[in-house]
Amino acid sequence: MQAIDIMTPKVISVGPDTExxxxxxxxxxxxxxxxxxxxxxxKVLGIVSEGDLMRRIKRDDDQEHSWWLSLFxxxxxxxxxxxxxxxxxxxxxxxxxLTVEENAPLHTIARLLEKHHIKRVPVVRQGKLxxxxxxxxxxxxxxxxxxxxxxxxxxxxxxxxxxxxEVDQHTGASTDTISLIVDGGVVEIWGLVESxxxxxxxxxxxxNVPGVTKVENHLGMMPRGAGYF
Numbered sequence: 582m583q584a585i586d587i588m589t590p591k592v593i594s595v596g597p598d599t600e601x602x603x604x605x606x607x608x609x610x611x612x613x614x615x616x617x618x619x620x621x622x623x624k625v626l627g628i629v630s631e632g633d634l635m636r637r638i639k640r641d642d643d644q645e646h647s648w649w650l651s652l653f654x655x656x657x658x659x660x661x662x663x664x665x666x667x668x669x670x671x672x673x674x675x676x677x678x679l680t681v682e683e684n685a686p687l688h689t690i691a692r693l694l695e696k697h698h699i700k701r702v703p704v705v706r707q708g709k710l711x712x713x714x715x716x717x718x719x720x721x722x723x724x725x726x727x728x729x730x731x732x733x734x735x736x737x738x739x740x741x742x743x744x745x746x747e748v749d750q751h752t753g754a755s756t757d758t759i760s761l762i763v764d765g766g767v768v769e770i771w772g773l774v775e776s777x778x779x780x781x782x783x784x785x786x787x788x789n790v791p792g793v794t795k796v797e798n799h800l801g802m803m804p805r806g807a808g809y810f
Contacts, residue, residue: 595670
């Protein structure tokens with residue numbers, strides 16, 4: 582399996598000049614914990630996470646400052662000030678984030694997340710954002726990879742794309758919070774939806790796609806304010 586087989590393809594992203602207030606609202610509305618920052622060509626410039634925004638509400642006396650840095654700055658860190666007071670994505674984001682190509686194997690992604698202590702990584706195709714892989718996506722993919730596939734990975738990808746399209750257009754469920762893996766025609770669905778009806782609709786959508794032999798729906802109900810990746 583590769584990144585393209587497990588990634589969340591419908592990625593909510595923002596531009597470098599997007600206001601922080603708007604980013605916070607996007608995280609709430611879509612129940613996600615981070616958004617990539619991209620330019621007009623969809624090149625990934627950075628990531629804004631909940632952690633980046635939390636800097637804005639920390640009290641000054643709760644912040645830890647390096648004693649040696651204070652020797653040169655007089656106790657004031659201009660970079661920290663920008664992140665805690667910036668109004669736009671480019672001012673508060675973590676810049677130049679790690680990315681992976683869509684054909685990156687799962688073991689490579691796993692090492693990357695572990696080595697750099699990150700929760701998610703954008704997926705690019707020819708330098709442009711096409712998806713995102715979270716730890717949850719990765720764990721589900723690794724679990725499935727232990728079973729030998731019974732059909733071409735290309736066929737599985739076509740099935741996966743068709744299911745995601747059907748879910749997005751007709752079920753009312755958000756593919757932002759759904760992780761879907763197809764292996765040998767067997768579909769596993771993980772993540773969160775807002776109601777039992779949405780969960781059942783996702784199952785029906787998957788069952789009606791040609792090539793699907795079995796659907797295992799592990800979707801849970803989404804608590805208010807919860808995020809998936």
